[in-house]
Amino acid sequence: MSRTAEEIGRTEVGPRPLPPLGEQRAATNLSVVDTVLDNGLRVIAVHQPTVPMVEVRLRVPFAGAEPAHAATAEVLAAAILTGTESRDRVAVDTELALVGGELSAAVDPELLSLGGNALASGFDTLLAVLADALTGATYADDEVAGEKARLIERISVARSRPNVIARQALQRHRYGDHPFTRELPEAADVAKVEPADVRALHQAAVLPRGSVLVLVGDVEPERAVAGAAAALGGWQSDAAASVLPALPPITPGDLLVVDRPGAVQSQIRLSAQSITRTDPRYPALQLANLTFGGFFSSRLVENIREDKGYTYHARSYPEFTPDGATLLIDTDTASDVTAAALLEIRYELGRFALVAPDEAEVEIVRQYAIGSLLTSTSSQGGLASQIAALAVLGLGVEWLIGHPDRLKAVTAAEVAEAAQEFFAPTRFTGIIVGDVEKLAPLARIGGVRFP
Template sequence: MSRTAEEIGRTAVGPRPLPPLGEQRAAANLSSVDTVLDNGLRVIAVHLPTVPMVEVRLRIPFAGEDPMHAARAEVLAAAILTGTEKRDRVGVDTELALAGGELSAMVDPELLAIGGNALASGFETLLDVLADALTGAVYRDDEVAGERDRLVERITVARSQPNVIARQALQKHRYGDHPITREMPEAADVATVEPADVRALHAAAVLPRNSVLVVVGDIEPKRAVAGIDAALSGWKSDQAAAILPPLPELTPGDLLLVDRPGAVQSQFRLSAQSITRTDPRYPALQLANLAFGGFFSSRLVENIREDKGFTYHARSYPEFTPHGATLLIDTDTASKVTAAALLEIRYELGRLALSPPTESEVDTVRQYAIGSLVTSTSSQGGLASQLAALAVLGHGVDWLVQHPERLKAVTVDDVAAAAAEFFAPTRFTGVIVGDARELDSLRLLGGVRFP
């Protein structure tokens, strides 16, 4: 006779007690190699044979001072895998498919990122196609024109989206004319990019020195490094890939109201200077951030989403650059509750400093932080992406493996100190993007600069 789930979960005296949570353990004792090849490329190879696949993540510093750099870089990323002297687009796609793999590319003001995967048996083919693109991409006129036209359409649509407008406004407010603000080029600039521009940029900027290649999968690390060294032996230059210049320190101050006539919602984007992962205070700051707005049960979400109903989403999170880090808070609200939402955000910032997370809160966010790390690194793709993000900041496998122990060592007092130091309302600046005619009540709160 079968029993229902409710019957299984209960006894004669009441519900069955839940078993205690098991200990969460991040990846440990990983077999890995972390080395620099003769061409200056750093390679991190990790053996993780969960499935017979291999993941690759290449990160090439790709900064540029030229105002047209962002437009040319976007076209380059879109077209770098469309053909070489040896393979046309169909040939690239066919060889990758036969290896059970794929490759894709994207770019931002900091990095050109190329990533993908293949069956372990197709690793050599994957490397051969990647090496061919790095050393022999030809950017045929018709391919560049097609990718450029598609980019113009996508960028035109994207730049009209509220979240993109808010992000661009925040970047300009934080960093002025620094190259990091050119996260999305103007469609008009992209439309003027010629194939010769892209070829010249590839020759000047797609370079191995300062770059990082991460390989994770069902392959012995030394064999992976040897294969990479052989495949990429022709990719070399005396020059180094261009690293983004240091960012200016954020200056706390009033929020800037960016007028978006007709908008029915307001976008909040707040930011404060923070610390890098290597700072001994970082694990405590990570937990303080989670308690404030870093996951669904955080104080900020409970207040302005669950209690007040001001928004569907709210979050706080760190953002890392090669030379530093910032904290960000973002949420979107209806125009009519914008001032009330700002009041509650400021209240929660002050409350975190004056009434820091309790022992129960710290235990909860600690479990969440360790569990999230375990989950995100349990797959080959997740581990490869995590390592690639860490590697461009100078870290490696050891940092990832040791981080759970750092989180376990954080005390309630450590979190309270981090909360008081980094979440004081007076540390923040940022933007509110919305219809200024509907937001006059913000003047009552002060600390908002109107256009």
């Protein structure tokens, strides 16, 4: 006779106990080469032969102080793979397709990023196409015009989205007119970009010295580095890639209300200064953040989503900036409960600093943190992306390998200290985007500045 899942999971005296979690083990036997080529390009090659593929991630520091830089950079990223002196767009796509490969490009105020993958047997082809784009991209007039049109449409749509409006407002509130805030150019500025502007920016700023190339997959590291050196030997410059100037520290203070007439929801964004991954306190802060709002069963989510029903989504998370780090808290909520939601966020921040998480709470987030890290790095693509993110911060594979042990060593007392130091309500500032006419109750709880 068959039994239901509920019957199988129970005994006469109650539910069957869950088996204990097994030990989560990091990959400590990775074969790695981390070196700098003659042209100044740092190459990190990792042998991970789980599938016969290879992943590539290139990060080029790509800062620019000129107001037009962001628009030109977006067009460059959109068009860099549309053709070279030896390959047109069709040839680029065809060569990659024949080796099961793909490449894409993106840009932000800090980095130009190129990435993709291919069958391991097509490794040389993948590098050849990448190298050709880096050294010979032509930015044909018709290709630039087409990419500009698509960008203008995408940017126009994006700038109307509440989360984009909130992000831009938060960046301006935190950093003023620093180049780091120029994450999305104006559509009108993109329309002014000419092919000659893009070619000039490529010549001046797409440089190997200071950049990082990460190669992960079914290729021996020595062979991968040799292939990169051969393919990219013609990518040369005496200049170094351009990095962003230091960001000003975040000043705690009132939240700024940003008017969005007619909005039925409000976007709440809080931020405070934090610490980098190399700080000895970082593992404890990582677990403290998870406890507060970093995963679905966190204190913040349990309060304003599960208990109060003010929002569908709430979270806290770190953001690693060019020379530091910040903590962010964000949620979206209906206009009529915005003040109540903010009050509960402040309450949870204060409670977190006063009521320390117990051993059981810390152990749950510890297992989550270690498990999430190991899961995210179990694939070639995930490992390549993690290494690339660390490399631009000056870290290597050894940091990634050693982090699970650092998390295991954190005590509940250290998590409590991190909560008290970094989550005190007085350390935060931020913005609230919404219809000012519907947000009058915010004035009654204070700490809010209206336009």
